[in-house]
Amino acid sequence: MLLSIEPDGSVPIYQQIRDRIVEAIAAGEAPVGSGLPATRQLGVDLGINFHTVNKGYDLLRQEGLLRIGRKAGAVVQRDATSGPPRPGWEEDWTGRLRTMLAEATAQGLAAEEIIGHCEEIIAGFVPVTKDGPAVGEAS
C-alpha cells in the first residue's frame, strides 16, 4: 500500500493518513485482517511525529475500520465484504455527502457530471468478495 501525504498542505496530516487508509481499504489494497505498519515505523517512513500517525489510526478505530491491539498492532477490521455498516452511520455519511454535492453544485457542475464522477471513482475501487483473491492473498 502506498501512502502519499502533503506535509505542508492545508489538510491536517492525521486526517490525510486516515483518508489514504480508507481509500486503500475501499480499493481492496488493505483487506480485512491485513496489518498496518507500527505508528513509529510509519512516522519514520513519512518523516512525521508518531503521535500524528496515532491520531490518524485512532480516527479509523473510532470509525470501526481498524482494531488496535497491543501485540498485533493496527489491523484492518472491516472492508466491503464485512456486510452493512453499523446503524446510524449512513445518516452521518449522507450529511457529509450533502456538503460535498452542494460544493459541486454551487461551483456549477451539472447533475450528470457529478454522477459521472461518482461512478468513475466507485469503478476504481476493486470489488472484493469473501472468496476473492484480494482477501485470499492477505491471509
Add this chain to the structure above:
Amino acid sequence: MSAAVLVGDVVVVLFGVFLCVGPLVTRPNLQFGLRVPPEHAKAPVVRRERRAYQWRSILIALVALAVLIALGGHTPRWPSRLILVIEVAADLGCFWWAHQQIAKVKSAEGWFAGRRQTVVADTSWRSEPEAFPAGWLLPAVAVIVATVIVGILRYPHLPTYLTRGDQRVVTSPASAFAVVVGQLYVTGLWTGLLVLVYRSRPDLDTADPAASLRSYRKALGAFGRAGLILLACVDASVLLFALQLWRVLHLSGDANLLVGLPAVTGLVGFLLTVVSAGRARARTLVGAQATDRDDDRYWKGGIVYVNLDDPTVLVGARVTFGWTVNLGNPIAWLLVVGLLAIPVGLVVVRLAIGI
C-alpha cells in the same frame, strides 16, 4: 615506504577519483544536494555547474596526485593524511559553490512555486523488509576465527618482546591479541551500522514509488554485500599484520606493502559499488507528474540533515548512494558521539596499558 603509507597514498587517489564522480551520479531530482523538479533537472545552471564541478574536482585530484609524486616514497604517515583532508575540503568547497549557484536560480525562478508537494511511504517496506545479507558476514568471521586460532597456537612460542614497526612492547595477552580486539571492534561497528541502514527509510520518488523502492532494494543489497566484503578485506589486512607481529610471516622491503593490499582492494570494490548503485538509482525514471517535496530547508549545504520534526535517525544521503544522520534527532547525536568516543576510548586504554 610502509604498508600504512601506501594505504594512505592510495586512499588519497581513490577519494580524488570518487569525489570527481560521486556528486554527479545522483538521481535527476537531486542536484548538488538540492531538490529539483524534473523539468529543471537539465536547466542551464545545472548543466553549467555539473561541468564546472567535474573540471574543478579533476584538477584537485591531479594536484593531490602531483604532490604525492613530488614527495615520493615519504616515510611518515602524516603527509598523505594532510593531503586527504585538504583534497576533501577543496572538493566540498566546489560542491558548496555549485549548490549555492543552483540555489540562487532555483529561488529566483521559483521552481517549486505552486506545485503540489508530497511525501510517500510504501508499507511493503515494513511488511516485507529487505533481509540483512548475514551470509556475507561469514568471510569476515572466518578471518577473525583464523586470526584467533593462529594467535593461540603461536602465543607460547612468542619472544619476550614484540616488534611493531619501530616500537618494542613486552609480550602479554593484551599486546599480542590487541589486533583481534581491533578486528572485533571494526567488524561489530560496521555490521551494526549496516543493520541500522537496513532498517532506515527508503527515499522514494513520488513519480513512481513502486519502481523507486525496487531500485532502492537492489542498490541496498549491493551496498550491503560490498560493505561486508570490505569488512572481510580489512580483517584480512589485520590478519597479515598479526602474522608479522607473531613472527609467522617475514616480509621485508616492498613485500611489506602486501599487508595493505586486501584493504585497498576491498575499498576499491566498495567505492565502485557505491558509484554503480548511485548510477542505477540515477537512472530511475522521474516523470513529469512527480510531486516531490521541496525539503531543502532541512539540508544544510545540501549535505547535513537537521529536521527536529523527523523521528528518523538515518536518512538517505543526497550525494551518490549512502546515508547520513538526522542531527535534529538526539539519538543521532548519541550515535555520532558514540562513534567518536569508542576510538578515543580505545586509544586511552592502549596508552594506559602501554601497548
